Amino acid sequence: LKTNSDNQKIPFLGPTERGFQQLWDSSYTGLVLRRSCSLPVDLHAKVEAAFLTLRKKGSLLRDLVRVRDRDVFTAVSRALLGEPGHTYRYLDTRLFAIPWHSEDNELKGETCCDPDFRAACKALWELNNFFCSDVSQLKEGDRLVQDSKNSEGVDSESRQSEEGDTESNLSDYHIEDKENRESRCSPPSSPVLCSGPVQFNVTLLNYMDPAAMSQLKEEPYYGMGKMAVGWHHDENLVTHSPVAVYSFRCWPAEPNLVFSLCLVRMEGERRAEKAVTETGISEQTSESSEGSSSERTFWRIGLKVAWDIHTPGLILPLESGDCYYMRDDLNTTHQHCVLAGDTARFSSTHRVAECSRGTLAYIQTRCQEALSNLCTDPETGSHSLLALLPTTLQHCEEIHNEVEFEWLRQYWFQGRRYTRFCSWWSGPMEQLENDWRLMETMTKLFLAMVEDDGRAEDNRRDMAETLLSALTDRHQQRQTWRDRCHSTLAQTLPPEEAPVDRPFWGVDDPSMPLPFDLADIINRVESLLWRWPQFRSCLCLLCVT
Numbered sequence: 001l002k003t004n005s006d007n008q009k010i011p012f013l014g015p016t017e018r019g020f021q022q023l024w025d026s027s028y029t030g031l032v033l034r035r036s037c038s039l040p041v042d043l044h045a046k047v048e049a050a051f052l053t054l055r056k057k058g059s060l061l062r063d064l065v066r067v068r069d070r071d072v073f074t075a076v077s078r079a080l081l082g083e084p085g086h087t088y089r090y091l092d093t094r095l096f097a098i099p100w101h102s103e104d105n106e107l108k109g110e111t112c113c114d115p116d117f118r119a120a121c122k123a124l125w126e127l128n129n130f131f132c133s134d135v136s137q138l139k140e141g142d143r144l145v146q147d148s149k150n151s152e153g154v155d156s157e158s159r160q161s162e163e164g165d166t167e168s169n170l171s172d173y174h175i176e177d178k179e180n181r182e183s184r185c186s187p188p189s190s191p192v193l194c195s196g197p198v199q200f201n202v203t204l205l206n207y208m209d210p211a212a213m214s215q216l217k218e219e220p221y222y223g224m225g226k227m228a229v230g231w232h233h234d235e236n237l238v239t240h241s242p243v244a245v246y247s248f249r250c251w252p253a254e255p256n257l258v259f260s261l262c263l264v265r266m267e268g269e270r271r272a273e274k275a276v277t278e279t280g281i282s283e284q285t286s287e288s289s290e291g292s293s294s295e296r297t298f299w300r301i302g303l304k305v306a307w308d309i310h311t312p313g314l315i316l317p318l319e320s321g322d323c324y325y326m327r328d329d330l331n332t333t334h335q336h337c338v339l340a341g342d343t344a345r346f347s348s349t350h351r352v353a354e355c356s357r358g359t360l361a362y363i364q365t366r367c368q369e370a371l372s373n374l375c376t377d378p379e380t381g382s383h384s385l386l387a388l389l390p391t392t393l394q395h396c397e398e399i400h401n402e403v404e405f406e407w408l409r410q411y412w413f414q415g416r417r418y419t420r421f422c423s424w425w426s427g428p429m430e431q432l433e434n435d436w437r438l439m440e441t442m443t444k445l446f447l448a449m450v451e452d453d454g455r456a457e458d459n460r461r462d463m464a465e466t467l468l469s470a471l472t473d474r475h476q477q478r479q480t481w482r483d484r485c486h487s488t489l490a491q492t493l494p495p496e497e498a499p500v501d502r503p504f505w506g507v508d509d510p511s512m513p514l515p516f517d518l519a520d521i522i523n524r525v526e527s528l529l530w531r532w533p534q535f536r537s538c539l540c541l542l543c544v545t
């Protein structure tokens, strides 16, 4: 962003400012706030206990994500829960959902994790169910839900009206919003549209204790305050699907901080009470738009219209237990950020992840597709390829790369976090690794064919080109993951969270068909291709320049 010469900020409105409601109605439709008091009390109790359990067990972890080719830790600690076998991909990171544990597997004797952990997951599943039915029942134009009156659980809406508005007095800002442009998710090639009843399939949990964070970034465009999560669109969602968020502020885990915050809080409440008695106005309504009253800073959601410097931003302070929805195309047309308050806070962000390529069932089917081209002699155990068409071989090599880089390496890069809390993913990952190893054998057979001088030249050239492109991609991606695993940031992690460069094997590992480092093989295939004039001239154009 470039602001004008005075480095002026763009205005934004909070609930106490004139024009807030009107701004919400005109430019932030799709945002709905459901006040804490309108949710069932026992649901609050379960969900809040669940958050604390997950924190106590250490299952909320900062992700080492990739932003503009650089690794960074997220400021918030996270965990993904959801439908068994689902994953959620954001910032080049595939998170593997810890299953909801909606069924009581204890009876079946399955012990993927301990009962407390299971109960915590199940509570978030109940919250998910609540959100699924609630978001489907909201009417168009609903903005604020703050009571729960009718027996079917359909909450009535209450609309607040307000007269007058502030005119935006922004003039000549020039925005060059690089960050926004790069964090925008590109629409999938054939968008999966959200229709029918909403089925949130995952929730990404967030946790942050601002007192434990040495430096949070200031919100740069509006001056909204310290950010726990910077401006972004949520990625990897079904087009126009809603997002539902539960917000819970709590005491930090460290007892000494609890003590000092208690003192601050008590003092704040004492003053607020005094103020209410004197003025009849409660603290929240008299709070300034920056969210900081005399003593307390609320956690707030910041919203802005994407690519727009004229519409004022909006901030929404959240009390503990409040929920909000982003409906329709709000997530696409707008960006949001999370502004840190003065206590620790959890949120559970329920999403309809676009997972046409993101479920365990999907990747297992893909692996079977590739392996159906491998024939194993039942007597000798020796392998051979069935179809030798370049397109078939290319398809197999693509699946090979997909399972290696989108599944195995993504999984192990996140350390041993998944098996530490729940063993659900261990078996499937082992199976995928076995499938992948067979694909290494397939590549070896493919290479042998390409290098077989007895074969017809024409077919061989096509095959060599196909193989070269798959191997070059594989080689580069292996290098990138290796670098990520050994980066200085990765090394700051404790052993159980540190990235694991897996699969990795030494040069003379007899169990592996091909070497880990593909440089030699790539050279061999390249020099083979030089034999064919057609390829040579084409290469020259690319290489000589």
Ligand SMILES: O=C(O)CCC(=O)C(=O)O
Binding pocket: 204, 206, 229, 234, 245, 247, 301, 336, 337, 338, 346, 347, 348, 349
């Ligand atoms: O914590 C929140 O309220 C929202 C967090 C968020 O935007 C996200 O996780 O994508």
Ligand SMILES: [Fe+2]
Binding pocket: 232, 233, 234, 336
């Ligand atoms: Fe978000």
